[in-house]
Amino acid sequence: MPTSLRLHRRSAAVATSVALAVSFLLPTSAALASPIGDLEDTQASPSSDPTPSPGDAGHERKSKVASQEKDFAAYSLDPASPLVLVNEHHPLRPRDYTPKKLVAVNGSGARMVPQAATALEKLIAAARRDGHGLIVESAYRSYDHQVGLFRRYTNMYGEDYASKISARPGTSEHQLGLSADIGVASGQCSLRACLAELPAGKWTAAHAAEFGFIIRYPKDQQETTGYNFEPWHLRYVGTTAARKMRAQDVATFEEYSDQLVQAREAHREGTARKQAEAKRQAAVQDALREAAAEREARLAEETRWMPEWARSAAAR
Numbered sequence: 070m071p072t073s074l075r076l077h078r079r080s081a082a083v084a085t086s087v088a089l090a091v092s093f094l095l096p097t098s099a100a101l102a103s104p105i106g107d108l109e110d111t112q113a114s115p116s117s118d119p120t121p122s123p124g125d126a127g128h129e130r131k132s133k134v135a136s137q138e139k140d141f142a143a144y145s146l147d148p149a150s151p152l153v154l155v156n157e158h159h160p161l162r163p164r165d166y167t168p169k170k171l172v173a174v175n176g177s178g179a180r181m182v183p184q185a186a187t188a189l190e191k192l193i194a195a196a197r198r199d200g201h202g203l204i205v206e207s208a209y210r211s212y213d214h215q216v217g218l219f220r221r222y223t224n225m226y227g228e229d230y231a232s233k234i235s236a237r238p239g240t241s242e243h244q245l246g247l248s249a250d251i252g253v254a255s256g257q258c259s260l261r262a263c264l265a266e267l268p269a270g271k272w273t274a275a276h277a278a279e280f281g282f283i284i285r286y287p288k289d290q291q292e293t294t295g296y297n298f299e300p301w302h303l304r305y306v307g308t309t310a311a312r313k314m315r316a317q318d319v320a321t322f323e324e325y326s327d328q329l330v331q332a333r334e335a336h337r338e339g340t341a342r343k344q345a346e347a348k349r350q351a352a353v354q355d356a357l358r359e360a361a362a363e364r365e366a367r368l369a370e371e372t373r374w375m376p377e378w379a380r381s382a383a384a385r
Contacts, residue, residue, distance in 0.1 A: 148245055151184070151281075151307045154326040157232070157240050157295050164239030165212040168246040179208035182246040185281075185305035189249055192273075192280040192303075201269035202254035206301070210243040233297055242285065247305045262288075265300035277303060278311035285322060293321045 147153060148166045155161055171180040175190050189205065196203045210218070216238045222231035235241075242248040250260060251273065258264040265274065265288070274284055285304035286296040304322065306314075319325045 149182075151247060151305055152310060152326070152329065153245065154322065155240060155242050155245060156323065157237065160239045161244060166244060167211065168209070171209055171246055174205050174208060174249070177205040177208075179205040179249065180246065181208045181249060181305075184307075185247045185249075188280045188282065188305055189303070192277065192282065193251075195276065195280070196269065196272055199272060201272050203251050203269055203273065204254050205249050206252045206259065207250040208243065208248070209246045210241060212238055212244060215239075215241045215244060233291070233295075236296075242302075242304055248285065249303050250299075250301045251303055252301060260299075260301055262298050262300060265298075270300050273303070274300065278315045279308070281305050281308040281311050283311050283314060283322060287320055290321050293323050 146162065148155070148161050149168065168182050170183060172183050172186050173180050174186045176193070180186070181189065186208075189208075193203045193205075215236065219231060219235050219237055222235045225231075226234075236243075252259045252264065253267060253269045258267055258270070264270040277283060282303040282305055284300055285302045286294045286299040288298040288300075291297055306322065306325075310325065313319070314322075314325050319328070
């Protein structure tokens, strides 16, 4: 058989092997599809240029990813996190947790963690400028204090009703140092649902998010939160989360926490997919390099008897 024909057939065989390796290693478009989708795609900025320059696109992508990583890092089971979810089904860990630092809220004997105390002071000052005299009735409560409080309510009303108006020890947001019960200076509607109908109560509901607070136990959400309507109970979650909840009309912190969990899981799945794809691509490149090396070796073996000029022609 002529040498040129043998070389042609061997080259075709090598090419076929490479093609099969590539088709085997590369995933199909269906395999890459995900019901969750790529978070980076779903969170793209609506104001971005549809045809950005390569430099702009890289900067936008980097900024977007950094922002997402910060959001995911913020969600935590750590009781020191402003976004920690605490309720009957998600107790504190440990149950007798005490914040590392508590400071007094100016104008009261109540204490909170520093960022929450500062935010509450700003909220009260803004309310005062708008003509509403808000006061802090209660804020941080220790585990031992909650034990005594829940026991007292149980003795007064029975355990079932007590659990609807007070948290069991180890499940109280007050223990975080992130929550406060507010009222009006006159004492009207103190710790009662009618606070929501007072001008000061309406102002608080309308402006709390601007300072990073939410009405933790909203009206008609007892099945979700486990508690009756408490317009006086403010929970600090940070301005970003509070404003997102308002903008997206998320009624309860339980729902918002579910969204954070889903986003975190989607991010993990997306990262895993990208890592798997990177491995596949690396395997493809390895296969291509091996095929090329094999081709060169076979060509060298089959043309070693040829003159130099003939070997050069065959290599082309």
